[in-house]
Amino acid sequence: MHNRVGRGLVILGAVLALLMAGPVSAASAGDTIQTGTSVCSMYVNSIGFGAYCSNGAAYIPNGSNKPPPTWRERLAGRPFVPCRDFDIPDGIRLPKAPDGKKWVMRITITDYNLDTYDGGDKAHLERAYVPVGPVEEAQCPFPNYMEPFWHPFKSNYPPPALVVMPTFTPRVNVPAFFSLTAQSSKAGADKDDPGALSGYIDPNHNLTMRGQVAAMTVDPGDGTKPFKCLMGVTTEDDPDGYDETQDPFHQINTCKHIYERSSATQPDGMYTVKLTITWEVFYWVGKDQGGWHSIGKANVTAVQRLPVQEVQAIGG
Template sequence: MHNRVGRTLLVLSAVLALVTVAPATTAAADTIQTGNSVCSMYVNSVGFGAYCSSGNAYIPTIQPAPPPPTWRDKLNGRPFVPCRDFGIPKGIRLPKAPDGKEWVMRITITDYKLDTYNGGPDAHLERAYVPVDAQDRAQCPFPDYMEQFWRRFEGVYPPPALQVMPTYTPRVNVPAYFTLTPESSEVQTDNTGSLSGLYDDRHNLSMRGMVVEMVVDPGDNTGTFKCRVGVTPLDDPDGYDQTQDPYHQMNPCKHVYKKSSASQPDKMYTVKLTITWEVSYWIGKDAGGWKPIGQANVTAVQRLPVQEAQAIGG
């Protein structure tokens, strides 16, 4: 049993701020069929999201239910425009666009059949980053009636918040334990603890992001070490057992500093973190559960003081 009295938990997020470094390009992407739509999902070092090729799910209001309207029915004689330009997702790095042009993400619905209610079994989305001017944009117009065929939703990772136990200032020759707060280890839509970071009721699609690994460079030239990371229980956010001393803990994510940080810049070690997010999706009541899309890394820097003297109880 863990002792809840007099815990020394301090989250280093204000005075010793974590600073995220320049993000990378898209780490992974996947296209799936869900209900009456096709969704293209992406993962990068800033966040994740989905672009879906169809509008609201078909829910008949009369019984017996008539067949769902086809894409051709929805068009009502108007032309189908298979492409749409979106802004570049955060975290994507591109070279300077040619003069007079700007970068867009152009998503195109391909291999679709208009006489089906969801574009057909071969419909899928193709993504491209292209520089465009007014003439280029005219090749991919977006009339109002095409809105019903598209849906976009996305989220970003929370700022990483590092916890160091048993004290916020580690002592020489005493193990220091590293964890991330539950709030910064998963993407949540609310305060209920739900593991679904994004939920789109229009397509019955859920997406979530969770930290699965953290590589720590403690800053004392001893090399990096890797920590498998899971979300700690809400009633034990730091994973540290106060009934045990620092030498008898279950958390394997630890480091022992042999020297104080007195000789370091600002008398603090520079701790570098590489945090790996894994993004998964779930379709409706799929018995198969969460299916991974891919992983992306977020890098951060933590300034950490280490003291020579060991305080009582510390």
């Protein structure tokens, strides 16, 4: 099986317009975790995903048996500021802020113990969207010495690249198969670049995040009902799940649609195909931690203009 990209690949560009769906909540189930010596708060929405971790700069052992410094020792007499204001993550829509104020995402470390090297077992993060002016900003300053206690990182989803097989222009009464390229079906860490979205915590733990397309719902635009296709990361030798050694009527792939009429009477001679792409985001916190854990899903919508020809023959 092999995808001949020149025949079946439609990259986002002039014909595919990406439209963001209404945002899901940034707070997902299981979004606050203890990872080695850090506590991390994670989010996933229709734009992307990421994490905000306390104690982000890990203590690096110097080869001695000396225990790592506690938070109090690292502060060296300076006050601990438990909160930090971040920009609102992309994909979150809020009403207009009151005059003279702006919206921020305020992350606060709570239930911490300064006499531990990682904040203690009860430490966790609380997240809130709050409008702030000069007075509120002064309540949550961020001096330089607090920088080592935080580590934010984020990733956006790649632009979807739609594959239509067996030809870019579907034929009437011949099944058209839909998929996404492997590169546009995943984000964050992968086998080729495991550190793509990974935060160093200590010598034994990294918080690593990745997203992958779990499903794609296709509204073919010809008045028939939308259909849902379960998705997954494909192998390199079979990136689109289409077997070119078989004809379109003998395929295992079920993500298909048969157009019964050409698009000649449609605006610009093309059907408007609507895609709803469901991303699922996972995290992993190092060895012996139970593998990858899902933190939630989010939908991204896209619109594809697709010509369909009244030609029965199959070919490029």
